[in-house]
Amino acid sequence: MVTMLIFNDGNSNKFWEIKVAGKSHTVTYGKVGTVGAVKVKTFESEEACQKDADKLIRSKMKKGYVMANPSEQVMKESKMTDLEFWELLKISKQKGENEEEQLEWLINHLSKRPVKEIVMFDYYFNQNYLKSYTSDLWAAAYIIMGGASDDTFDYFRAWLLYQGKETYETVILDPEKIIPHLKVLEDEEDIPELEDLLSVASIAYEEKTGLEYDDYYDLYEKLTGDQNIVSEIELDWDEEDEVGLKKKFPALWVRYGENPLE
Template sequence: MDLDAFWALIERSGRETADPDERTDWLIDALAGYPAAGIVDFQLHLDALRDRIDTYRLWGAAWLVCGGLCSDDGFWYFQAWLIGQGREVFEAVAADPDALADVPAIRELAGRDSEEWAEAEWPDWESLDDVAEDAYEEATDGDLEQVLVDRGYDFRLSPEPPDTQWNWEDDEEMERRYPRLTKIF
């Protein structure tokens, strides 16, 4: 599976259903029909895309959107959610996290307290991490994680941004870094 096929599956799952659990199930079923190597490739593409957006630059934007409720796990699931938005949104936000201000799902959250958000509105997609592993098991009865470990692949289960973190509670700094997001959040 090449990167274009990865994005095609992600985007098709979003057209099939907006519910994250149903999307996960749809992706597992679709991916289980691929050869084992394709399922492995799906996981490798997911992780490579996650690496591109595993930055404090994006984490600060996610923290702002989520009203400060963006722990390690929260940011990890936010990354999956961003990938789930499709290639065009992903590329725009990867280039400039302030572009989150243009994402319709984010705009719908603006001006509302996060305590009022429905569970399905939260910008996270925790179960995307299980898709390739579940599809691989369904297709082969094998263990995807073991296959990748045998290849020397290093699994990460939480963010490890390489850039420098700053004080996200510094309003002036946040406004400088995210002028559009700070206007709506």
Template structure:
């Protein structure tokens, strides 16, 4: 599965199902109809694109949306959620994190207390497990922990090292001058308290 096929599957998932649970069920079913190699390649592509989103600027955007603090795990789930927005929104956010302010999914959160975001919460942890689940459906052996799946993913990736931390320079959205310069629209929509 190349990157275009990956994004086509994500876009089709968006068209076919609403809400995170329904979309996961659809995606799991669609992946379960493919070869084990394609399922592994889906995970490799997912890891590649979420790595693209692993930047300090996007982390700051998540911090702004979440009220000034986004944990390590929360940022990982935020990156997966960005993938779920589709290729265009994802690419725009990686290029200009403040562009998130214009996405319907972010606009739907504006002015609402975070404790009622529920299914609209900007995080999608389960996306990171859907390929493993589909692989398990296809595997002829019990793979409860996903060991053979992750071994296959590592083998497919090869020696592509990558960086260990976020790309770019770290900065803090609580610095008003920097937030006003780098995230002007998100700062207005999600003021820190």
């Protein structure tokens, strides 16, 4: 159930929307023509949730709010798109001398934007990040670093995504195309991992609202419908089979098989 109300007394022009879904309701409110602020509340039962929503609607209408005209665009959609997501990553790489400073800028930038845009940044991150969860890329990471646990592979994929859309999508299709992008790490004796990128959005949300990760995840799920569940993949390679790994990615093996980044 969705109810959209507006209030206009000549001085204020505001909207208030509530969406009820199961045991939770999501309230979005703000000036007409903006994306608004968002709050999510969860109850012990669907009945309790609906009862609270009805109470809030009655309270708003007593204050002078009226039903919005369905044909009017009261609330602005978030301007965060997949294109904007990639552009922000590109800009962030110009905002510091190292990845720590760059991600600090990105968090600060996101924390100044509406909550919906923080959430949608994370949504596009997750949708793109999921594309790299492949058996071939895991084999490549294993060769490059001389081993790759679940967590190591996660951080490797985050680092790869941070290299930009073109590089990311190219390497997913052909993991050996990653070699030129590892040269800087070889020189610096570093490894291709970027764990901190995984939590950029949730930290930005916490800085903006003062609320913690559990609140953020609940809001993320309600706004996007994405439960961020990753299915297990079946590896088509064996870490004990060096011959098979050499055959799978000969160029990577020649470069890192006996001398991995670590």
